[in-house]
Amino acid sequence: xxxxxxxxxxxxxxxxxxxxxxxxxxxxxxxxxxxxxxxxxxxxxxxxxxxxxxxxxxxxxxxxxxxxxxxxxxxxxxxxxxxxxxxxxxxxxxxxxxxxxxxxxxxxxxxxxxxxxxxxxxxxxxxxxxxxxxxxxxxxxxxxxxxxxxxxxxxxxxxxxxxxxxxxxxxxxxxxxxxxxxxxxxxxxxxxxxxxxxxxxxxxxxxxxxxxxxxxxxxxxxxxxxxxxxxxxxxxxxxxxxxxxxxxxxxxxxxxxxxxxxxxxxxxxxxxxxxxxxxxxxx
Amino acid sequence: xxxxxxxxxxxxxxxxxxxxxxxxxxxxxxxxxxxxxxxxxxxxxxxxxxxxxxxxxxxxxxxxxxxxxxxxxxxxxxxxxxxxxxxxxxxxxxxxxxxxxxxxxxxxxxxxxxxxxxxxxxxxxxxxxxxxxxxxxxxxxxxxxxxxxxxxxxxxxxxxxxxxxxxxxxxxxxxxxxx
Numbered sequence: 001x002x003x004x005x006x007x008x009x010x011x012x013x014x015x016x017x018x019x020x021x022x023x024x025x026x027x028x029x030x031x032x033x034x035x036x037x038x039x040x041x042x043x044x045x046x047x048x049x050x051x052x053x054x055x056x057x058x059x060x061x062x063x064x065x066x067x068x069x070x071x072x073x074x075x076x077x078x079x080x081x082x083x084x085x086x087x088x089x090x091x092x093x094x095x096x097x098x099x100x101x102x103x104x105x106x107x108x109x110x111x112x113x114x115x116x117x118x119x120x121x122x123x124x125x126x127x128x129x130x131x132x133x134x135x136x137x138x139x140x141x142x143x144x145x146x147x148x149x150x151x152x153x154x155x156x157x158x159x160x161x162x163x164x165x166x167x168x169x170x171x172x173x174x175x176x177x178x179x180x181x182x183x184x185x186x187x188x189x190x191x192x193x194x195x196x197x198x199x200x201x202x203x204x205x206x207x208x209x210x211x212x213x214x215x216x217x218x219x220x221x222x223x224x225x226x227x228x229x230x231x232x233x234x235x236x237x238x239x240x241x242x243x244x245x246x247x248x249x250x251x252x253x254x255x256x257x258x259x260x261x262x263x264x265x266x267x268x269x270x271x272x273x274x275x276x277x278x279x280x281x282x283x
Numbered sequence: 284x285x286x287x288x289x290x291x292x293x294x295x296x297x298x299x300x301x302x303x304x305x306x307x308x309x310x311x312x313x314x315x316x317x318x319x320x321x322x323x324x325x326x327x328x329x330x331x332x333x334x335x336x337x338x339x340x341x342x343x344x345x346x347x348x349x350x351x352x353x354x355x356x357x358x359x360x361x362x363x364x365x366x367x368x369x370x371x372x373x374x375x376x377x378x379x380x381x382x383x384x385x386x387x388x389x390x391x392x393x394x395x396x397x398x399x400x401x402x403x404x405x406x407x408x409x410x411x412x413x414x415x416x417x418x419x420x421x422x423x424x425x426x427x428x429x430x431x432x433x434x435x436x437x438x439x440x441x442x443x444x445x446x447x448x449x450x451x452x453x454x455x456x457x458x459x460x461x462x
Contacts, residue, residue, distance in 0.1 A: 132298075132347055133305035135313045137415050138397070138408035139349040142308055143301070169350065177346070180308060185350050185407040205409030207309055267307040 107270075113161025114273055123236060124276040126150055128158075130269055131175070140183035140205060141166075144272060147174040155234065157275045163240035163263030164188070164228060165272055176274075181241070182207065182266055189232060190241050193225040199258070201226065201241060207266055209242055211258035218256065220247050226260050236275065285441045286335055289328075292437065293320050293340035301347050311415040314422035315389065317344060321359050322385030322427065323434045325366030333363055351407060354396070362392045382431065386424040390416065 118125050128150075132143035146152045148171050158165045158178050166186065169179040179186055186203040190211065199214040214220060224244040230237030246259040296316040304313040317340055324333035337359045344355035365388050370381070393416060400408050 130308075132301040133308045133310070134348040135300045135305055135315065136348045137311065137412070137419065138400075139351075140308055141348065141350065143347060179350060182309075183350070184409045267309050269308060 110161070110271055114271055115161075117159065117161045118273060121236070121275075125273040126152060126276060128152070128176075128272045128274055130272065138184070138205070140180040140186075140203065140266075141169060142178050142180065142269070144176050144178055144274070145174070146274060147171045147176050149173050151276055152176045152274050156277055157235045157239075159239060159273050159275060160264050160269070160271070162265070163242070164235060165264055165266075165269065167234065168274065178272070180266065181264075182209065182262060188235060188241070189229040190226050191229045192220060192244070193227045193238075195219060195224070198229055198231075201260065207262060208245075209260040209262060211244070211260050212255065214256045214258060215254060216249055216256055220244060220256060220258060222247060233277070285438070286332055288437060288441055289320070289324070289336045289434075290339050292434070293317060293336060294343055296320060297340060297343050297347065312418055312422065314426045315419060316426060316430065317341075317359070318362060318389050318423055319385060319427045319430045320434070321362045322366055322382075322388070323431055325363050326370055326381060327434075327438065330367065333367075334360070337363060351400070351404070354400075358392055358396055361395065362388050365392060382427045383424060385427050386420045389423050390420050 114127065118127075126146050128144040128146040130142045131145050134141040144152075144158075152168055152171050154168055154171055156168045158167060164181055166178050166180040166183070168176050170177045180203070181188060181201070182203040182205065184203050184205045188201045189198070190201045191198050192214075195218070197214055197218045197220065199211045202210045202212055204210055209226075211226065222244055226241040226244065228235040228237060228239040228241060240263040242260040242262045244258055245261045246257075248257040250257060296319075300313060300316050304310075304316075320340070321337065324336055328336065338356070341356040341359040344359075345352055348355070366384065369384055369388070373381075394411070397408065397411055401410075
């Protein structure tokens with residue numbers, strides 16, 4: 001009896017649930033139909049739903065964006081090593097090119113000066129390159145890649161676009177040794193360009209000359225230009241030698257003590273011009 | 284073979300010194316590598332063989348540097364004889380203490396030579412300056428360690444046996460002279 005009544009109760013609940021489900025579906029279907037077939041107006045209900053779903057959508061969109069960003073970063077991270085290596089290599093190449101370009105520009109400027117000098121002077125010249133430098137602390141000389149077979153001979157003056165460098169001390173068939181004007185054993189006849197006062201320019205072994213045998217009565221000022229005198233025919237007349245940097249008048253002695261800064265920067269010497277002249281008595 | 288090889292090494296050192304270690308004609312921080320070889324020869328070669336090796340090297344130096352012919356042979360042989368004498372008279376036979384002697388002898392030989400030249404030809408050479416010369420002495424000392432090892436390596440290879448020039452290692456037994 002009890003079993004029968006329980007079975008009847010379960011059946012009525014099932015029926016009720018079925019009817020409720022069908023009714024709900026039918027109601028939604030009717031609402032959907034009304035919405036679709038209606039006047040297509042965005043009504044208050046829609047607005048309420050939009051307002052309610054908006055923050056949710058916004059939050060999800062933000063999360064989604066973050067996830068995408070993390071994913072993108074992760075993928076970037078995977079490829080960043082190769083990218084870094086590629087960029088580093090590119091940077092090195094650029095640096096090498098820039099360095100080479102700077103060197104080429106400097107070389108170009110130096111060669112241009114040499115060329116200008118070569119064209120402006122009416123003397124035949126031989127272009128040479130320094131291949132070795134004197135390592136001692138006592139002497140100052142360089143070895144150049146031109147010798148007797150190129151026309152280079154002992155005693156010939158050596159210059160750059162800026163001024164005098166020295167003279168050929170000895171030469172073999174293909175190479176020569178040049179005694180620099182700053183060598184302690186070097187002595188050149190010079191003139192002060194404006195006052196035409198004559199003196200002897202001595203090397204000191206440093207990047208400086210001493211101008212000797214100029215009487216105290218002479219007017220010499222800092223900034224005066226010193227040029228070759230051309231006496232003896234060793235150097236052509238009027239080649240730039242340097243600029244007076246210090247004048248000292250000592251109480252003792254007849255002569256001024258004059259320091260001259262070389263016109264040529266001996267620290268950056270590379271290319272030189274040997275002026276071809278007739279063999280002079282260098283000895 | 285040993286003599287010729289060390290002549291070739293010496294010439295190579297001279298070329299390196301006049302090119303790679305001399306970026307400008309006024310550069311002072313160039314190590315006198317040839318003088319380290321002078322020291323090695325004095326310590327490890329027989330008297331005559333050392334003289335033979337030094338002759339062409341010092342002659343090439345005379346060509347590459349300076350205006351006084353014969354100055355480098357004088358400098359090299361002065362250093363060589365001085366070091367030979369010190370090796371013979373020194374109480375300690377072989378040790379690291381011999382390396383600073385090379386640098387010290389360089390200072391002494393340069394000073395003596397400059398004194399002589401200053402007396403006979405005062406206008407030809409630059410005067411004595413402490414900073415550049417001490418810098419050179421320091422560079423010789425600095426470079427003597429790797430170069431002595433290099434020379435020892437060549438020496439060993441060419442002689443085909445262990446060289447007696449194990450300067451950077453302590454030697455067994457009594458290191459003091461027995462006479």
